[in-house]
Amino acid sequence: MRTLLRPEPVTETLVHESDDAELIVVGSPERYRLPAGSAAVQLPAxxxxxxxxxxxxxxxxGLxxxxxxxxxxxxxxxxxxxxEAxxxxxxxxxxxxxWEPGxxxxxxxxxxxDRNRLFRTRAEMLDGAVHAWTRRYPEVRVQVSLQLERPREALLEAAAGADLLVVGDRGTGGLDPLLLGATSSAMLHHAPCTVAVVPVPRPAALQAA
Structure with missing residues (x-):
């Protein structure tokens, strides 16, 4: 562990120092509704x-x-x-x-x-995605929950009983925190537990740039 003191704003410093990092961890000053300019809101974008x-x-x-x-x-x-589990x-x-038609x-x-067709299609997709990871981590007990409702409501309900909520960034990135994605941003502001925002992996060519 090392300590570094820099004159730049917190977000700018952490972004700069994260080039060779695997993970960034920050605290949340508020349990709900983070300040718009806080590092917790800006960093994932x-x-x-x-x-x-x-x-x-x-x-x-334990969840x-x-x-x-x-x-x-x-x-x-x-x-x-x-x-993490x-x-x-x-x-x-x-x-x-x-239920996210937009x-x-x-x-x-x-x-x-056709709600039945939607459920079957999404269930097949979900089973395939989860199966690859349960084979690698057979010791983790995994429950799959497919719901025909909007992501924000479903995730907030699930987060109420969790130690950690993990979501994707879903946004396009860039200099506007609003580009993080509406659901991910809502979880940062309103989820009652610790939240991890995981970006889409970049192609190797971009990582090397």
């Missing part, structure tokens, strides 16, 4: 490393919750979450809230006219 925003410690629940969708970042979220000797609950390709919009 500015950096390409997982960011853990630690809430005030409470009684351990890690992973919020996944059908995006490219879902595998990274699952990998981070199941590894293994390290903490916790159970893992994988939550997929499928965030799917146009070709998939027809699914939302």
């Amino acid at each position: 500015f950096t390409h490393r997982p960011v853990v925003v630690v809430r005030r410690a409470g009684e351990a629940r 890690v919750v992973a919020g996944v969708d059908g995006s490219a970042g879902a595998d990274a979220v699952l990998g981070f979450a199941i590894e 293994a390290l903490r000797d916790c159970d893992l609950r994988v939550v997929h809230a499928a 965030a799917v390709p146009e070709a998939e919009l027809a699914l939302f006219t």
